Amino acid sequence: MNIAFREIQAKQGYWLTMLVFGALAGMGVLSALYMEHNGHIVTGMTNQIVWGLPHVFAVFLIVAASGALNVASIATVFGKTLYKPLNRLSALMALTFLAGGLMALVLDLGRADRLVVAMTQYNFKSIFAWNVILYNGFFAIVIAYLWTMMDRKGAPWYKAVGTFAFVWRLILTTGTGSIFGFLVAREAYDAALLAPMFIIFSFNYGLAMFLLILMGLYKGDNRPLGDKLVNRLRSLLGTFVAASLYFTLVYHLTNLYFTKHHGLEAFLLLEGGIHTQMFWVGQVLIGYVVPMAILFNPATRGRGWTVIAAVAAVLGGLAQMWVTIIGGQAYPMDLFPGYTVTSSFYDGAVNAYSPALVEILLGIGGVATAILLTVGASKVLRFMPERLDDETLAALHGKH
Amino acid sequence: MIPHEKSPADNSMDTLTTDTATRRDFLKAGAVVTGATLAPGVLFYGVAHSRPADAPASAAVRWGMLIDTQKCGDGCKSCVTACNEENGLSGKTGPQDSQWIRKVDIRNLQTGAHHELPMLCQHCEKPPCVDVCPTGASMKRADGIVLVDRHICIGCRYCMMACPYKARSLVHEPLTEQKPDVPRGMGCVEACTFCVQRVDRDESPACVEACAKDGHNAMLFGNLNDADAPIAKALKSMASTEVRADLNLNTGVRYQGI
Numbered sequence: 001m002n003i004a005f006r007e008i009q010a011k012q013g014y015w016l017t018m019l020v021f022g023a024l025a026g027m028g029v030l031s032a033l034y035m036e037h038n039g040h041i042v043t044g045m046t047n048q049i050v051w052g053l054p055h056v057f058a059v060f061l062i063v064a065a066s067g068a069l070n071v072a073s074i075a076t077v078f079g080k081t082l083y084k085p086l087n088r089l090s091a092l093m094a095l096t097f098l099a100g101g102l103m104a105l106v107l108d109l110g111r112a113d114r115l116v117v118a119m120t121q122y123n124f125k126s127i128f129a130w131n132v133i134l135y136n137g138f139f140a141i142v143i144a145y146l147w148t149m150m151d152r153k154g155a156p157w158y159k160a161v162g163t164f165a166f167v168w169r170l171i172l173t174t175g176t177g178s179i180f181g182f183l184v185a186r187e188a189y190d191a192a193l194l195a196p197m198f199i200i201f202s203f204n205y206g207l208a209m210f211l212l213i214l215m216g217l218y219k220g221d222n223r224p225l226g227d228k229l230v231n232r233l234r235s236l237l238g239t240f241v242a243a244s245l246y247f248t249l250v251y252h253l254t255n256l257y258f259t260k261h262h263g264l265e266a267f268l269l270l271e272g273g274i275h276t277q278m279f280w281v282g283q284v285l286i287g288y289v290v291p292m293a294i295l296f297n298p299a300t301r302g303r304g305w306t307v308i309a310a311v312a313a314v315l316g317g318l319a320q321m322w323v324t325i326i327g328g329q330a331y332p333m334d335l336f337p338g339y340t341v342t343s344s345f346y347d348g349a350v351n352a353y354s355p356a357l358v359e360i361l362l363g364i365g366g367v368a369t370a371i372l373l374t375v376g377a378s379k380v381l382r383f384m385p386e387r388l389d390d391e392t393l394a395a396l397h398g399k400h
Numbered sequence: 401m402i403p404h405e406k407s408p409a410d411n412s413m414d415t416l417t418t419d420t421a422t423r424r425d426f427l428k429a430g431a432v433v434t435g436a437t438l439a440p441g442v443l444f445y446g447v448a449h450s451r452p453a454d455a456p457a458s459a460a461v462r463w464g465m466l467i468d469t470q471k472c473g474d475g476c477k478s479c480v481t482a483c484n485e486e487n488g489l490s491g492k493t494g495p496q497d498s499q500w501i502r503k504v505d506i507r508n509l510q511t512g513a514h515h516e517l518p519m520l521c522q523h524c525e526k527p528p529c530v531d532v533c534p535t536g537a538s539m540k541r542a543d544g545i546v547l548v549d550r551h552i553c554i555g556c557r558y559c560m561m562a563c564p565y566k567a568r569s570l571v572h573e574p575l576t577e578q579k580p581d582v583p584r585g586m587g588c589v590e591a592c593t594f595c596v597q598r599v600d601r602d603e604s605p606a607c608v609e610a611c612a613k614d615g616h617n618a619m620l621f622g623n624l625n626d627a628d629a630p631i632a633k634a635l636k637s638m639a640s641t642e643v644r645a646d647l648n649l650n651t652g653v654r655y656q657g658i
Contacts, residue, residue: 036587038573038574039571039572039573039574039586039587040496040570040572040573040587041496041572041573045496046495046496046572047495047496047497047498047499047560047566047568047569047570047572048495048566050557050560050561050570051557051561109554109555109556109587110553110554110555110556110557110570110571110586110587110588110589111553111554111555111587111588112554112555114552114553114554114555115554117535117552117554118534118535118554118556121535121536121552122534122535122536123530123533123534123535123536125531125532126531126532126533126534126558127532128532128533128534128556128558129534129535131534132534179558182532183528183532183561183562184528184562184564184647185528185561185562185563185564185647186561329561333564333566335504335519335564335565335566335643335644336506336643336658338508338509338510339506339507339508339509340506340507340509341504341505341506342504342505343502343503343504343505343519344493344499344502344503345493345499345502345519345566346495347502347504347519347566351495352495
């Protein structure tokens, strides 16, 4: 028995979704145009907090994109056939979320009009330049991967291309983590741990997003989605959330052991105001404790609970990006260890940041674009199995 | 103008001076059209002082600066004002305004010892900003001056994340009344250029000139590679420090007195 893939139907729910997310994406683009015209003076970003909310959303989406491909990788590389019906949606989301993330990132550039320069001039010592190549390569490889899934002619290369895509995505997330990991100047970064930590974060955020989109699309299109599959993904998400917590713990414990980082840790964990709240309430409580309490508890197995857990993991992920990106910049750089430092350029001061509306809209625009493209593509091409109920899956693969 | 020590570009001047002298002897003997022939020679002498516009910067030179914090005037901001004027900066100090040089106050947590010093781009030998720049817009000239190529800077601000000295600024708003020889642009990152336009004219950076004019003489600018240069001699004879020396960036700007 083969599984049948079908486009989603263009019913009211579909058009409403496209309208809402299309409007949000459009507002993101308009915000970017406004920023482009007036300069970054209209944002909350400064010469101290040089990367702001657009980067929080952009890096989250890019990390989630590579993580969304995981479901397909589990099927292709690790031979778990239960996940195979999901591999098209998984690969699609890898593309659309990367597109949404890059949109927010690129439109925030001081000279977004010079995108062609970024594509043609490379400094090969720059992690950013590597990332440009990794992102472009990822698009090409994942499109090829989809072709091996969706076209009979491509089928012989399915395993090979899928394995290559898996390796590529690991390198890609290593590159994303290293954007921060290779920054020697700032205390919060400058750690090799950031690369593997971002890979684990990607498993977590990508799967949380995947679950939400999967459940949303099946509910919206009135297709059966069995508990067997959802519960498998739930347990997997729980494991990834726990692993994220573990890496976070190791990162902070290492810093806490080194006297030179005590100031940074005191700032992030105790005295950092909004950043401290983002860490404890956002990243730890909402991002780790809530999802784990739900996902590991047999009493909260309902679909509604799964949605809450996945939404919490996503919000926790955004909070983590805030702490990493904004918190890491807010803490002053130590130009003269052993001295207090003051200047007209805010040396030695905790840098204030409050995002402007345009930044919020651009960030949300990136997320909306990712969702818009996913839903739109599901309407145009056959990404989704017609049925994913327990009986169909059992007939396909036997007992799992 | 405060002349700095001789750069290799000046060698060509020596040759020209000799040539001119020979020619002068010849002209003396001939005693014909003296003025007409000599005038271009004199003019050429003046131009040859600085590096010709079409000659590349030379790696034989490394421009550097030594700042004596003991001489740096309390509350004096002449260097900052001069920099703003020379490079067409507004002088505003909001969080979104560009500051290429700033006065920094430091106080030792144990001893309470207080110093003031100007902080600017340190023109590192191994600049992190150049490493991280995706397009190569951040670059180091052969003579050690770290610059941003305004034509290919995409405004990603990765260099600002990477710079350990907070030396860089993004131009946050449209600019007016720019200086013709100091191109700037909204959306691009910028920083101290050691007043490259002046250095190429054989002049010192505006901050150094202003500091001397005010009688502080806290800033010494010159060629670190020239053993006879005052800056090289000073660095050889007294203790100086690099800010964040732990990063091993071999900065072009050094401090003494801290």
